[in-house]
Amino acid sequence: MSRKKPNQDPNTKPALQVLREAVGLTQSQLASQIPDKTGAKTLTRQAISNWERGLDAPELTIPQVKALCHALGKNLNELPDNLGPPKPSSSDDVGGAAQENKSGD
Numbered sequence: 001m002s003r004k005k006p007n008q009d010p011n012t013k014p015a016l017q018v019l020r021e022a023v024g025l026t027q028s029q030l031a032s033q034i035p036d037k038t039g040a041k042t043l044t045r046q047a048i049s050n051w052e053r054g055l056d057a058p059e060l061t062i063p064q065v066k067a068l069c070h071a072l073g074k075n076l077n078e079l080p081d082n083l084g085p086p087k088p089s090s091s092d093d094v095g096g097a098a099q100e101n102k103s104g105d
Helices: 015-022 027-031 045-053 062-072 092-103
Strands: none
Touching: 015 045, 015 062, 027 045
16 A cells, blocks of 8 residues: 655655656655665665655665666766755754845955
């Protein structure tokens, strides 16, 4: 039984989820296209889920990175540094303080 989440704002979705959905792949479909580190099997849906939720950071071999890029239709430079959920901003005041410092020069 698959669980469907309500539509989320793309700005709050994990980067990998946005890329994956843009090419029409489920977590399982993406996982099946990326070899494990031994090359004998493929990754699991749970591994992709953990990356998207920020529970694990991907530690990929070069063949795995190539497979990820191929599956997502992106080159390495187009992949975000963080595949997990967006990092929450500390506060709106941080941006305002930066603006004040610029105008005070």
